Amino acid sequence: MHPDPAFRPKDDDLAALLVREIGFAAIFASTPDGPRVAHAPVVLSEDTSTLQFHLSRGNGLARHLDGAAALAVVQGPDAYVSASWYAAPDQVPTWNYVAVEMEGKSRKLDREALIRQLDTLSALHEARIGIDPPWTRDKMSPAIFGKMADAITGFEMTITAWRPTLKLSQNKPADERTRVAGALQAQGHGALAHLMDQLAGRGERR
Template sequence: MHPNPHFRSGDAAALDAVARSIGFGMIFLTTPDGPRVAHTPLLLDDDGTIRFHLARANAVTPHLDGARALACINGPDAYVSARWYASPGEVPTWNYVALEYEGPVRRLDDAGLMAVLHDIATREENRVASGGRPWSMDTVAAPVLRGMMRAIAGFALTVEDRRETVKLAQHKSPGEVARLASGVEAEGRHAMARLMREGLPA
């Protein structure tokens, strides 16, 4: 993670809120075949557990149970042009939010896997803005569901260590931050511009 202490939030609740709002990340693991990463929807529970599922054929899956892994979640990011600064002599940079959660992983039983699938679908269906009745697992025929369950595996990572970089130009003056946020917004990076102006959600 970035070594500059300016880019450490220290607000675990706000960081977890960002992780939950994104809901998707990467699981990193060193395997006998070398370093591997799996991309997956993630559930960050109140008890400090990250639940997720992977295809059984994923290169990470056979090595996860009992291993120590790293879950990474990327938030908004944006290139910051040096031309947007009021004073000369600045250099370009990249603003970004990156969250890391590290800990031991255990494999879930079938009931735990079903709960992961249900909870992810419920969370995301409640976010769908198009209206209509939310989709439900109950609409899937039992043989289809059984086949799907045989092809995937569920896991839970117990978070023992957290690290973050929240790089929003907060080490610059308020006027400079405002100028940079305007430049970022003009490039279509609205989420980053909002974070630069307002900080992490409370």
């Protein structure tokens, strides 16, 4: 799908909001063994300048990321859009989707920074699911936690470019967007339909 400028959000905070809400990314980089991708939970800094993540030491990408250029992609909901859902004639099928690309240089974190990342991740997501009291690493044997921490490597990517794409029928008239959102809701794609409604509410339309 070509990222038409119509699908770039005008709200500068929206891409960061999606990264934090989804919290999981695909990390891409070139290696001597060819292109590689890893999948990891992520932590976006408050000022949106860095993205932290960790990988298993055995991951094919982990040993090549320190100092490397990387691309992180956070993907939201997506779904096929049938041309039959439009009232206007001469339409073609398409795909609505949400994706945020972040490009930058990655570096390996020391152990202390890795532990802080793990604590931040667990605190964020324990709060989301409402466990009371929340899980913390204090509930683990320090020796076992240490052994498990030794099996992963933490990284931080300094973000030099953001490329968000929210392809949510903004190039269609309001009545057509409503029809598509309703059809997607009926097909079980409620999250995507909700995003279309939210985007319209923010004035993200052309």
